Amino acid sequence: MNNTIYFISGPTAIGKSEFAINLSKKINGEIINADSMQIYKELKIITARPTSTDIKKVQHHLYGYVNGNERFNVEKWCLEAVKIINFLINKKKSPIFVGGSGLYIQTLINGITFIPSIPEEIKDASKELFDKIGLNNFYKLVKDLDYVATKDISKNDTQRLKRIWEVYNYTNKKFSSWKKNKNNKFLESVNFKIILFLPEREQNYRRVNERVLKMINNGAIEEIEKLLKLDFKKTLPIMRAHGVPEISSYLGNSISLDECIKKTQLVTRHYVKRQNTWWKSSKLPILKKFNEFPDEFDLKLSNLDHFLK
Numbered sequence: 001m002n003n004t005i006y007f008i009s010g011p012t013a014i015g016k017s018e019f020a021i022n023l024s025k026k027i028n029g030e031i032i033n034a035d036s037m038q039i040y041k042e043l044k045i046i047t048a049r050p051t052s053t054d055i056k057k058v059q060h061h062l063y064g065y066v067n068g069n070e071r072f073n074v075e076k077w078c079l080e081a082v083k084i085i086n087f088l089i090n091k092k093k094s095p096i097f098v099g100g101s102g103l104y105i106q107t108l109i110n111g112i113t114f115i116p117s118i119p120e121e122i123k124d125a126s127k128e129l130f131d132k133i134g135l136n137n138f139y140k141l142v143k144d145l146d147y148v149a150t151k152d153i154s155k156n157d158t159q160r161l162k163r164i165w166e167v168y169n170y171t172n173k174k175f176s177s178w179k180k181n182k183n184n185k186f187l188e189s190v191n192f193k194i195i196l197f198l199p200e201r202e203q204n205y206r207r208v209n210e211r212v213l214k215m216i217n218n219g220a221i222e223e224i225e226k227l228l229k230l231d232f233k234k235t236l237p238i239m240r241a242h243g244v245p246e247i248s249s250y251l252g253n254s255i256s257l258d259e260c261i262k263k264t265q266l267v268t269r270h271y272v273k274r275q276n277t278w279w280k281s282s283k284l285p286i287l288k289k290f291n292e293f294p295d296e297f298d299l300k301l302s303n304l305d306h307f308l309k
Contacts, residue, residue, distance in 0.1 A: 010197035019294030034099030111183035
């Protein structure tokens with residue numbers, strides 16, 4: 001085994017996990033989660049976390065290990081990921097990351113600029129201000145504060161807009177100024193290979209719709225009902241996971257079950273679109289890019305050496 005790190009990525013609901021399991025068996029690997037929501041203990045069904053059967057086939061890492069009341073972020077994940085990489089390489093195992101969070105993969109490979117952690121009260125203040133003045137006014141406010149930071153992001157990317165406002169209001173320094181600092185690296189001289197799947201969008205959307213129905217039938221509503229009883233702050237990342245706001249609205253009698261399903265399918269399809277856009281604009285070097293679904297590849301019949309070169 002060499003010290004190569006593998007990344008299997010692409011949009012949600014395409015079948016990356018099963019492909020990664022099959023690849024792991026072929027190259028003596030273990031799987032590491034690269035999905036920002038599959039880290040949370042409380043979200044198993046709604047995030048399509050690997051099943052107990054999957055975990056018995058191949059060892060999995062960084063799934064369901066973070067409490068939902070913790071504000072986890074990409075830097076914390078990278079630090080944990082590096083520990084697992086070193087652990088696996090020492091065991092002469094191949095680390096295989098699987099997940100659709102491109103930002104996590106990019107940050108692990110390229111590093112991150114240090115920006116101070118933002119206190120909860122500042123995050124609460126940004127949410128309150130956004131709710132009070134609305135998207136258009138908030139976007140104009142943030143644009144006036146830090147034009148450079150806003151020029152490359154969508155007006156509808158409320159999470160990043162709030163982040164820019166929070167950093168400025170807590171540090172009295174623009175987000176764009178912090179980003180000029182040199183990146184802190186997590187990996188040195190790493191040999192990595194990215195296998196990217198970007199299947200036809202409409203087919204991907206159909207799989208999303210089917211997955212949402214499957215989740216509802218498998219207990220997603222009950223899972224979110226338990227989550228809501230924990231009374232976590234609505235500003236925490238776990239409360240923004242696809243399906244959580246929609247099922248919460250259904251449980252609060254604000255919408256019907258049919259509306260809940262349709263809204264969850266819609267927000268997830270929008271996420272697929274954003275994932276496609278992100279990867280198509282990414283400057284990360286891709287070893288192999290496929291327009292098929294991962295389950296359309298039979299690794300038993302493939303020339304694996306050719307596939308991974």
